[in-house]
Amino acid sequence: MDRYRLHVNGRQREVRVPGDTPLLWALREELGLTGPKYGCGVGACGACVSLVDGQAARPCVRTVEESEHTRITTIEGLSARGDHAVQRAWLELDVAQCGYCQPGQIMAAVALLARTPDPDDEQIAEALRDNVCRCGTYPRIRAAVRRAAELARGDR
Amino acid sequence: MITRRSFLGTAGALVVAVSAPVPAGATTGGGGPLAPTVFVRVDRRGTIVATVPKPDTGQGVRTLAAVLVAEELAVGVADVTLEQAPGDTATYGPQGIANSTSARQLAQPLRTASATARCLLVAAAAAHWDVPAEECAARDGRVTHPRHRPLPYRDLVADAAALDPATVPVTLTPPQDWRLIGRTRAGRADARDIVTGRAHYGIDTRPEGGLVAVVARPPWIGALVESVEDTGALAVPGVVAVVRLDPPGAGQGGVAVVAGSTAAALRGRETLRVTWRGGTPDADSREWLADLAAALPAAPPGDLQRVYRLPLLAHAPMEPMNATAHVTADGLRVWAPHQDPGGLATQLARQLGLPEASVLVNATLAGGAFGRRIEPDPVAEAIACSRATGRPVTVRWTRVDDTRHDSYRPMSVHRLSATLDAEGVPVGRHHEVVTWPLTVLPVFNNPAIVRASGDHFPYTVPGEVSVLLRESPLRTGFWRSVYAGQFGYAEECFLSEIAGRGGHDQVDLRRRLLPADSRLRRVLDVAAARANWTRGVDAPLTRGVACHLDYGSAIAVVVTADPTRRRVVGVHAAVDVGVAVHPSGVRAQVEGGIMDAVSTVLGAQVTVRAGAVVESTFGDYAWARITDCPDIDVAIVPSTAPIGGLGELAYPPAAAAIASALAAGGDPVTGMPYGTPVG
Known part of the structure; x- marks a missing residue:
């Protein structure tokens, strides 16, 4: 086993795993961060989406080795109390059904709003098109991203 | 006291x-x-x-x-x-x-x-x-x-x-x-x-000292393990054991690699050499569908007929199948995202010869279920692995495992026939169904039970429904709405086609065929009003309508589609569920059923070639994305009726309304997905 230093949610962490271990399993099983969900393991569903250097990334198709020297933010690092604008919008519009895909949806929305503070529906759809929701919460996700943009701007 | x-x-x-x-x-x-x-x-x-x-x-x-x-x-x-x-x-x-x-x-x-x-x-x-x-x-x-x-x-x-x-x-x-x-x-x-990521699902279970297993599963339907060469797998760092899982006791069969981590178990599985025997390596879902169609009885008399072909569907919950079990000298502990923890505990106690008090089944949150998690196969696998290692073991299915080893919604072929009066209004009907039973529950190997599940025709048109069951060539199970998803789809698509051919409005014809004081007619009127039905839509937009009465609840769905882009643009649903306890949750269930309909009418189906399911992940099992999502309006119609069922109510009419809307701008509906080869 090799040692890798990972910068996760503002802290330096160390994992001892083979370098080609998918980052997702290191986060979930070595660091106990189970917020990013396993949905497919091949980058096809978005349930694990987290931020890597501020960009939406899929830890299931990144290795631990290539994740060194990056800044990783999982859903746990967004706001433990759930008071980030995106989380508040998700609560206000009661988006979740089973909730399993929502950490990935939320992190994808956070990444979108960071670069496009006032997205239209097309931009929202484009940014979240590879985040699958099997319960059918898409209409609420779309509305919640718009609402999060308002909240982030300080609108009521 | x-x-x-x-x-x-x-x-x-x-x-x-x-x-x-x-x-x-x-x-x-x-x-x-x-x-x-x-x-x-x-x-x-x-x-x-x-x-x-x-x-x-x-x-x-x-x-x-x-x-x-x-x-x-x-x-x-x-x-x-x-x-x-x-x-x-x-x-x-x-x-x-x-x-x-x-x-x-x-x-x-x-x-x-x-x-x-x-x-x-x-x-x-x-x-x-x-x-x-x-x-x-x-x-x-x-x-x-x-x-x-x-x-x-x-x-x-x-x-x-x-x-x-x-x-x-x-x-x-x-x-x-x-x-x-x-x-x-x-x-x-x-x-x-x-x-905040704190919600705990079955897959997040990690008991102290727990191991993880992944399973090498049959490469074609029904294959059984002949022999296993596990030297390579056991040499992978972290791999603890290789456990043979033989059905029926241990699920659908396969070979489990048990390790200290998921990554190690997956690496171990890659190096496993399994020889398989038996099964149906040549199976092809196109042939299965042809067999069902060939078994349709001779056509009854009628003025209009239509045959509908419906595909296999997988459940594909976002959280893939998984279960954690710990077998000890004192009994059994299970953590599972399961649809019936009580039934599971009873079943496990009986199977293992344990007193029920020594079997503890913890029900976790589940990342979707849709009927799949009523079955115990992942739990059986986890028990076998725990028994072999003496440790708590979590069996994880990969997404590919989950897609390819599901208990699928059965394929079905439906022939609808109608006798029409001089105005083109149906006065008699036949609905002949050829399908498979649900192999996961033997009681469903009975045409009367299948009919009771599927047939909820609510209109005042006398008729006959017949069900012929063929032996299922693979594992089939409960899929949201069960047989009503198939029967109701065919019935409502056919009614809309009858309306179109007779020059009748889809809503008007349904109103004529429903009792004036019926709950269904009331929700139909509400949905039509909210959709501004009488105003119509401009080309290229088209519209479809469908109704459904089941579980003591009533729903009507009006769909606006753009057939030129193969897109659902807007959906208006009106629902009477008796007492709607949690309104946002009621709307959510209807929205979910509508999105399942968007998914299955526009593209998702499971196919089998060379004995194996072709689809593997959400990359090729074409479930709807946010880009496919229409605007959805759900009206909860005030009601004094007793509390009704809801989770499975919206899917059948939503699917039929979507297909009917697409057909209004092109070819008639002949199956699902719309306008796509089935099987």
């Missing part, structure tokens, strides 16, 4: 629709909490705890419980603490979530238990003040009286728990006084845990 039996026996007119005995520690009286039944207790600090007997897979039963208990105990929804009951049917009654029963089975026992607690608290306060109970009221966690300072529940619990419930009349809060039921704007009970 009041025993459960004496309480029930002396309760008189009090309606306590709870069959469950009160377990030790949860009885009223003594120094414990106020706990009229196993479902509700108020502890000495005034904390209100609801024990939710059924698991939440996204259908919202935990929220439903919080709303009902909060209503009757006169507190806010957020003031109710939720506990999830373990699998224990003797204590909690039926714990399965199937057949859209969550609300219908739980509303009465939860409300009654909470109302009993409230009335006991009020009685205790009345006794304390020496005033009639009728002068007191429960409000915001306190009992009030015009001439006294309010008493918080925590100060009343001891006295209330010491009262003889048989002496206290219990009244449910009447509908005109409801603050929360049907009105609350509260969100999902677990929403904050979900948005």
Whole structure:
């Protein structure tokens, strides 16, 4: 086993795993961060989406080795109390059904709003098109991203 | 001390629709909490705890419980603490979530238990003040009286728990006084845990000392393990054991690689060499469909006929199948995202020859279910792996495992025939179905049962429905709406085609064929009005309508589509579910059924070639994305009907309305997905 230093949610962490271990399993099983969900393991569903250097990334198709020297933010690092604008919008519009895909949806929305503070529906759809929701919460996700943009701007 | 039996026996007119005995520690009286039944207790600090007997897979039963208990105990929804009951049917009654029963089975026992607690608290306060109970009221966690300072529940619990419930009349809060039921704007009970990543699903279970297993599964349908070469796998760092899983005891069969981590187990599985035998390596779903079509009986007389071909569908919940088990000398512990923890516990105890008390099934949240998680196969695998290693083991299915080793919705072929009057209005009908039974439940190997599941034709057109079952060539199971998803789709698509051919409006024809005072006609009128139906749409937009009556609920769906882009643009649904306890949750279930319809009518199907399921992930099992999502409007029609089922209500009509809208701009509907080769 090799040692890798990972910068996760503002802290330096160390994992001892083979370098080609998918980052997702290191986060979930070595660091106990189970917020990013396993949905497919091949980058096809978005349930694990987290931020890597501020960009939406899929830890299931990144290795631990290539994740060194990056800044990783999982859903746990967004706001433990759930008071980030995106989380508040998700609560206000009661988006979740089973909730399993929502950490990935939320992190994808956070990444979108960071670069496009006032997205239209097309931009929202484009940014979240590879985040699958099997319960059918898409209409609420779309509305919640718009609402999060308002909240982030300080609108009521 | 009041025993459960004496309480029930002396309760008189009090309606306590709870069959469950009160377990030790949860009885009223003594120094414990106020706990009229196993479902509700108020502890000495005034904390209100609801024990939710059924698991939440996204259908919202935990929220439903919080709303009902909060209503009757006169507190806010957020003031109710939720506990999830373990699998224990003797204590909690039926714990399965199937057949859209969550609300219908739980509303009465939860409300009654909470109302009993409230009335006991009020009685205790009345006794304390020496005033009639009728002068007191429960409000915001306190009992009030015009001439006294309010008493918080925590100060009343001891006295209330010491009262003889048989002496206290219990009244449910009447509908005109409801603050929360049907009105609350509260969100999902677990929403904050979900948005912060804290929500705990089955896949997040990691007991102390726990191992992880992944399974090499049959490469073609029905294949069995002939031999295993596991030297390479056992040499992978972290791999602990290789366990042969033989059906039927250990699920569908395969070879498990058990390791200290998922990554190691996956690496081990890659190096495993398994030789397989038997099964059907040449199976092809196109041939299966042809076999079903060839088995259609001779066509009955009729003025219009249409044959519909429907594909295999996978459940594909976002959380892939998984289960954790720990077999010890004392018994068995299971953690599973399962649809029936009580039934599972009973089944496992019987299979393993253990007393039920030594089998503990913990029901976790589930990342979707849709009928798949009523089956125990992942649990059986975890038990086999734990038994082989003596450690707790979590079996994880990969997404590919999940897609390719599902219990699929059966393929089906439907021939609809109609006799029309001079105006082109149907006056007689035939619906002949050829399909497979559900292999996961033998009782479904019976045409009458299949028909009862599928046939809910609500219109005043006399007719005959026949079902012919062929042997299923692969594992089939419950898929949201079960056979109604197939029967209802064909019936409603056909009715819309009849309307189009006769020059009738899709809504008008349905109104003619429904009794004037029917709930279905009412929701149809509401949906049509909200969709501005009479105004019509401009080219290239088209419209489709469908209705459905099932589970004691009624729904109508109006779809606007753009066939030139193969897109659903807008959906208006109106639903009568009797009492809509949690309005946002009611709308969510309808939205979910609509999105399932978008997915399956526009593209998702499972195909089999060379003995194996072709689709593997969401990359090729073409489930809807946000880019496919229409605007959805769901109207909850006020109703005085008893509480109805909901989870499986919206899918059949939504699918039919979407297909009918697409067909209004092109070829008639002949199957599912629309305009796509099936199988």
